[in-house]
Amino acid sequence: MARWEVVALAMLMAVPLPSLAREPRQDPSTKNIRVLYLGDAWGTITPIFQINKDPIFRTSGVPASETSGPGVKELRRLLRIYMPRSYSDFTSHYDVVVLSDTQSIFFTHDQLMWFKDGVESEGLGIFMAGGRDIQQGRWSGTSVEDALPATFMGTLTHEMPFNAVVVDPNNEFVKALPLDRLPMYLGMNVVSPREGSDVILRAQLEGYPVLIYRDFGRGSGLFHTPDWTPAWGGNLYSWEYYGDFVCNLLYLSAGLSVPQDPFMMHTLRELFGDYEMRRGMILSLGNFIDEFGASTVVLDRKLAELAAPRAQASSLYKEQDYEGTLALIRQLIRETDDLQAFALKLKDRAMMWIYITEVSAVTGTSLVCGAILWLLMVKRRLYREVAVTRGLGTPR
Numbered sequence: 001m002a003r004w005e006v007v008a009l010a011m012l013m014a015v016p017l018p019s020l021a022r023e024p025r026q027d028p029s030t031k032n033i034r035v036l037y038l039g040d041a042w043g044t045i046t047p048i049f050q051i052n053k054d055p056i057f058r059t060s061g062v063p064a065s066e067t068s069g070p071g072v073k074e075l076r077r078l079l080r081i082y083m084p085r086s087y088s089d090f091t092s093h094y095d096v097v098v099l100s101d102t103q104s105i106f107f108t109h110d111q112l113m114w115f116k117d118g119v120e121s122e123g124l125g126i127f128m129a130g131g132r133d134i135q136q137g138r139w140s141g142t143s144v145e146d147a148l149p150a151t152f153m154g155t156l157t158h159e160m161p162f163n164a165v166v167v168d169p170n171n172e173f174v175k176a177l178p179l180d181r182l183p184m185y186l187g188m189n190v191v192s193p194r195e196g197s198d199v200i201l202r203a204q205l206e207g208y209p210v211l212i213y214r215d216f217g218r219g220s221g222l223f224h225t226p227d228w229t230p231a232w233g234g235n236l237y238s239w240e241y242y243g244d245f246v247c248n249l250l251y252l253s254a255g256l257s258v259p260q261d262p263f264m265m266h267t268l269r270e271l272f273g274d275y276e277m278r279r280g281m282i283l284s285l286g287n288f289i290d291e292f293g294a295s296t297v298v299l300d301r302k303l304a305e306l307a308a309p310r311a312q313a314s315s316l317y318k319e320q321d322y323e324g325t326l327a328l329i330r331q332l333i334r335e336t337d338d339l340q341a342f343a344l345k346l347k348d349r350a351m352m353w354i355y356i357t358e359v360s361a362v363t364g365t366s367l368v369c370g371a372i373l374w375l376l377m378v379k380r381r382l383y384r385e386v387a388v389t390r391g392l393g394t395p396r
Helices: 003-014 072-082 087-093 109-122 143-147 242-254 262-291 297-304 307-318 322-379
Strands: 033-039 057-063 096-100 125-129 150-158 164-166 188-193 198-203 209-216 219-224
Touching (some): 057 072, 096 109, 109 143, 125 143, 242 262, 262 322
Antiparallel strands (some): 164 198
8 A cells, every 4th residue: 555545544534524414213023113102192183184184194192181081190100100110121012102292290209310311322313392381390401302403592482373384395394295385373382492403493483493303322302392282283283284294293303304395295094094994994884783783703704804905004104105005095095985884784684684673663562552441441341231220329
């Protein structure tokens, strides 16, 4: 090797290499993103219903919200039951931690350290959605704050309607959604972005950060400073692309590339959700039929036959074969329509025997009552004719 080549190699080795982009975090065997959702995880107003429409997610919801939960005492009991038992259990079973409408006091010191260490050392993503519980949750100064891309400014909030605007139009998250249609927010937590963080959305007039991202160790932190459920996020919750917005936030948190065709992704997620709703209706109808003693063996077999193509659709989706997924999920929707019609016929057949039984019982009872009435009142077999009527006389 020439002397100049040795010198050049030495100089190259002396230059610090840029840090590599974070590795995507997902289940190595199934390619699912496993989400631990802490906060408003139960009830009717939760993003979990939207998250579960995307087949890449496997979500475990743990209630940890005082405003939407059953009370502090019951919340602590539920957390003891459903929270991971150890740090290794936590890091081996989850890829993203969501903190939504929850407070730091619900978690032990060790659990708060798990969240930070899991992000920094194991490559997890942590996502926090703002709101009243976050404002009052005493997150400032905790280990969780270290993993977030911003620091809290006490309990400061901005509670006036505002529009969020894009900071960088070339950002991957921005290009994946029609954010020009993003509805007006009604409030937000005011925070200070950390050095090196990426402000993706900000308040149009006030300039406060709305969506902030930062790589932290091997993982990342993401902070959506307004709420993503009512009340501050009431308009967002009603937005047509709300489900896609929520899912894309978790893609970003897990370090996966955010799918760039918003209309295709919206269609697929709605179809997957539609399929699961139809499947649930068929299961409920089958249980209803079974209560009347009718056989549901054929219905159960036909429903089980849909499991394989449903799994194939999920596999194609994870491989980003969206055209193939679309064709297959539409075929599944058609088959569930046919199966639902079959289930309704089974229900009608089961109900027909109930109708026949009821009509027979009513008709038989009517005939018996009519016969008795005819014997007693018309034919009067049980009576004999009176020959002489005797007067009782006039009372004195």
